[in-house]
Amino acid sequence: MASISSEDDFQIMCNIHRETLSMLPPVLHGGPLTTRNLSRDSKAEFTMIGHRFENVKDFKEALCDLAVKHNFNFRFIKNDRDRVTMTCADEDCQWRVHASRNGNLPTFRIKTAQHEHTCGGGINTPFYPRASKKWVSRKVVMKLRDRPLYRAVDIQRDILHDHGVCLPYKQAWMGKELARRILLGSDVASYDLLVWYVAKVSETNPGSIVIIDTDEERFKCGFFCFRASLDGFKRGCRPMLFLDGTHLLGKYGGILLGATAKDGNEGFFHLAFAIVDNETDDNWTWFTSTLGDAIYGNDDYTNIITFISDRSKGLVNAIAKVFPLAPHAYCLRHLHANFLKSNGQLGKSLKDECWSLIMKIAYSCTSFKYDEVVCSLLATSGQAHHWMFQKSDMSHWCNYLFRGQR
Numbered sequence: 001m002a003s004i005s006s007e008d009d010f011q012i013m014c015n016i017h018r019e020t021l022s023m024l025p026p027v028l029h030g031g032p033l034t035t036r037n038l039s040r041d042s043k044a045e046f047t048m049i050g051h052r053f054e055n056v057k058d059f060k061e062a063l064c065d066l067a068v069k070h071n072f073n074f075r076f077i078k079n080d081r082d083r084v085t086m087t088c089a090d091e092d093c094q095w096r097v098h099a100s101r102n103g104n105l106p107t108f109r110i111k112t113a114q115h116e117h118t119c120g121g122g123i124n125t126p127f128y129p130r131a132s133k134k135w136v137s138r139k140v141v142m143k144l145r146d147r148p149l150y151r152a153v154d155i156q157r158d159i160l161h162d163h164g165v166c167l168p169y170k171q172a173w174m175g176k177e178l179a180r181r182i183l184l185g186s187d188v189a190s191y192d193l194l195v196w197y198v199a200k201v202s203e204t205n206p207g208s209i210v211i212i213d214t215d216e217e218r219f220k221c222g223f224f225c226f227r228a229s230l231d232g233f234k235r236g237c238r239p240m241l242f243l244d245g246t247h248l249l250g251k252y253g254g255i256l257l258g259a260t261a262k263d264g265n266e267g268f269f270h271l272a273f274a275i276v277d278n279e280t281d282d283n284w285t286w287f288t289s290t291l292g293d294a295i296y297g298n299d300d301y302t303n304i305i306t307f308i309s310d311r312s313k314g315l316v317n318a319i320a321k322v323f324p325l326a327p328h329a330y331c332l333r334h335l336h337a338n339f340l341k342s343n344g345q346l347g348k349s350l351k352d353e354c355w356s357l358i359m360k361i362a363y364s365c366t367s368f369k370y371d372e373v374v375c376s377l378l379a380t381s382g383q384a385h386h387w388m389f390q391k392s393d394m395s396h397w398c399n400y401l402f403r404g405q406r
């Protein structure tokens with residue numbers, strides 16, 4: 001298990017956490033990344049005697065770049081921390097490079113070099129023996145850091161474009177996984193760190209609620225609500241919470257559930273999140289009841305909260321069960337998607353027309369306005385009118401019929 005013990009590392013983790021609030025903290029290994037080791041194609045032609053490298057690792061990586069660039073393979077004659085000698089993989093070829101350490105310094109210097117391939121150079125096959133997954137990971141790690149959704153097919157395309165190497169999909173995928181590990185640490189070690197994380201949150205953020213549930217020592221679910229978020233919600237936000245879930249795309253999958261409020265500047269204000277295995281009735285009930293305990297636990301908050309969400313059954317049931325007095329509004333974006341799906345045969349322009357009327361109904365505050373638009377919708381499409389009254393639970397999204405304060 002990797003350990004993160006210094007105050008600085010913990011501060012970095014907290015900062016990352018504050019910025020993203022919707023992610024588990026990544027594991028940091030061995031200090032900040034530099035670009036020095038990660039992109040050095042321009043220096044690949046280095047076989048000059050006297051050429052110096054930061055260390056033996058740099059030397060070997062540069063040689064791999066060279067071997068990929070000219071598509072040849074090499075073998076090690078000597079390979080230790082003080083001396084490295086390589087020759088072409090073709091036994092009759094004269095190509096050879098020897099480098100060694102500079103006294104007691106870590107730097108490596110080329111001492112002898114014969115950089116003509118008497119074998120002709122290049123192995124003339126579409127396979128690049130030195131384009132290993134490690135090599136791929138070095139080439140893509142910075143791109144992956146900027147674009148976490150960078151895919152293996154993107155790697156295949158970019159490596160072909162930048163280096164002329166046609167990578168098999170599996171090789172690209174393995175390179176990406178290795179780069180992910182360099183950036184984020186191993187997934188398994190991250191789960192290990194959760195126990196440490198819970199202890200640290202209690203120590204440094206008293207009043208926060210962080211709960212990790214395990215199933216025979218395996219992570220089952222986790223709930224996270226920081227004291228600052230809780231105070232900010234109670235003191236500075238309207239009593240209104242948006243609830244939703246989204247899939248986690250990591251190796252072990254799972255669902256991220258979130259409760260988000262709106263602050264005085266109409267910005268998102270994250271209150272709490274949880275990680276569960278699936279969007280089930282039980283998990284939504286657990287999340288909402290833990291959230292309820294967090295908000296109402298100290299008796300200092302008595303507002304009735306209005307919830308806004310999609311119409312997923314587990315969530316709707318959980319809110320009705322855990323917060324029986326709370327008004328529950330349906331998100332219009334999700335309702336729109338549902339309307340389009342259920343009324344596919346209406347045709348695009350008619351659907352658009354009906355939806356704009358439904359929007360007017362959603363925002364109607366008086367009975368006069370409400371009746372007027374409902375009549376227009378009936379005249380435009382009987383089917384849309386029927387869907388609205390029979391299938392959409394209007395009391396959850398129409399202003400005029402919605403219960404609770406507005």
Ligand SMILES: [Zn+2]
Nearest residue numbers: 088093117119
């Ligand atoms: Zn050769």
